[in-house]
Amino acid sequence: MSLKEALKKIKNLKRSESKKPTAQKKDIKVASEVVTPSNPENVSEALSENEIQKLNQIKSKHLPLYNSIKKLNVFQQRAVFSDNEKILVSAMVGSGKTTVLVHKILYLHFFKGVPLDKIGILTFTNKAANEIVERILTFYMGQAETSPDLSLCGTFHSVAKNILSHSELLYSIGYTDSFTIMDENEKVIFLKRIVLENNLNVKYINRLDKRIERFLDPRATTKRKKILYGNMKYEDDIEELIKISAERKKSYNVMDFDDLIANVNIVMSNNKFDIGLDWIVIDEFQDSNTDQITMINNMANDRTSVFAVGDPNQLIYAWRGSDIGIFSDFKEKKCEEHSLPINYRSTSNILDLAKVMKTYGDEELLGNRSGGLPVAIVNHYDSNQEAIYLASQIKNITQKGVPLREIAILFRTRNQSKIFETVFTNEEIPFEVANRRTIRDLPPVYWLTLLFRSCLNKHDMNSIYDLVFDKDYGFHELSTGLVRKYLSDLKKQNINPDLENFLEWMIDKKSMEKEFLEFSKQMLGFSKWIEGVTFEEIPKIFDYFNLSLLLRPSSSNYENDAELVKSFLDNLSRYVKLDYDTDVKRSFLTIVSKMSLDGINIVGDTIDPNSEKVKLLTMHTAKGLEFGYVFISGANDGLIPMVLDYQEPAQFEEEKRLFFVAITRAKDFLEISYHTNPEGWRSVPEMSCFLKNIPKNVIKVGARKKTSRTVPVSDNTDIDKLDKWYTGQSISHHKYGSGEIAKITETNIICCFDGFGEKSFSVNFLAIKPQ
């Protein structure tokens, strides 16, 4: 875990004197030293006098910061040290967005003296949050003695959670600070339970998530759009279901993901609650929806400055509520606008194709890698033929020494990956499908989290039922009648369900085994017990709950399960140490909440992002990633774009942006395919309309052979022209030792060696070897 490691490094850091730069006289020479090596030749931008002065000030105040900022290009530097209090950075794809964001934060802290806990940093994904934290900490390590408070740095949801759980006002909206969080999956189970318990009439129960989504969509205006679904003619009880669920979430002291944002907005707006931030920094601003914008506004006071970075051309989540208007609106609110126009990732041929898909803004998209291979557009009979063809192409590529992790296959829908999985399995090509792994993929660990949630939030009946009625580790089979009986018995006594009376009732009514009796006792005592332990003692939980008995010792999974749970507890102990709040119990609750938001990441280093496997990804999941070789499969009308409704230009544009995102994942090589005989009801046997009328010089259309079911087409031999070098590749040199390729131009390969810095080699006289 990178964050963990970074923190560890800080803690273990010898208290070496922080290298505070000694005050230096202003060195006018710096101006000419300002090197922006990454600026492409066709960009002739230079810093103004003022900006050069600013750079000098940074140099005299904080040399390490200066050294880091010096490496940025002019546009990036400008965005970093502009002192405007409202800045929007329109970042082109692959233009170093995160780098600018991180440097801005470092600049604010080390040059402007803004404390890090006065900077709210908001991202959409955990991955982005971790990357930013890690990069801040890496720089911080050499500069400071203690680790900074970054509790307001994270995803919108985790920051909302942190604000809520430290707010007194939580009580005013009916929650306590031991609230737990349910994920989308648990929410569906929760809702279905309400339907059963209350005898509600709810149609399309298996598409509850879709129905709720539509019901809550602010853009669905008519009742018909909100309530009626599929072939429905009459309203059902969906409105009632949502009403009951809202009440029940409060009585359970549980929030879903949307509630976190909604509640933080209620608490912060109703009560003039101010967290006194100096700055709010937002990543991927184009993805914000209105609730998130409200949250940003609520977090800010009159003196809070804002720095937002985003790329409207990569807005592919409008269907989740983000809106291009939010980007433009912000722009108009007297904010200073910056652009990062230079793409460092892709060859110019790839970028030229991408430009055709650009839907927003007049800003130019500039590259710094000339030429490259033309983008190939090839035709296959069907996806099976393509999979066979790709298998052989991948073998070709890897024979040149390209690692599998540099190859990705992108498609529009998840089920398009199946055929590749089958063929690649046969052909023995290692692959990885980007399935989001959740903690549910580790059943005993998930069961344990249910146990913790049940013990720490005794009103979380979701977790309590799921825990006790779990089919693997639970104690009793779930029957609808049972819970109903329990609830009606409680109603007679006019009390609310909670952990205590549920366990009592179960023992009483169902004459449960001794094992359950013992377990109940330990559950009820856990909250007290955890208060008295230190973080080192957390692994003792295993014996506290007598897990060697509860984890089904007779099952064949037992050894695995027990080991998994033990290493999970070890990790927990480490996390509690790192996230130490006010006491172990409080930290423990923090971690338990974090697990709902963070997914499997907390369990351990089970996923290797750089594993040597071909990546099979949907275009959406590919966002933010880059690969040397990209194959986009199935660019047929009806798939890309999926909706061929010319009445809805907004949807059409979003499809175009999605295609833009897919194309711009490629660094060196891009091939796009469409099928003569596409499967699925959606697509038609036509090449995507996006691919028509594009400049002929950037693409190479594969000959449209009369293809048959049995003869695979393989008319893209360009791939052989690509030599074996790629950026990021590990290489070695007889004199400079091992290094990495930093950049490849038409004539030179520039390598970075440890201790020797950058060296450039002519492609005609290559003295380097792959490693």
Add this chain to the structure above:
DNA sequence: CTGCGAACCTTTTTT
């Protein structure tokens, strides 16, 4: 109450 046909929807996904 059951059986049949017509009509409708279906994707993408982070937290």
Add this chain to the structure above:
DNA sequence: AGGTTCGCAG
């Protein structure tokens, strides 16, 4: 193509 709801016929 497959799942669901609804109307209608029996």
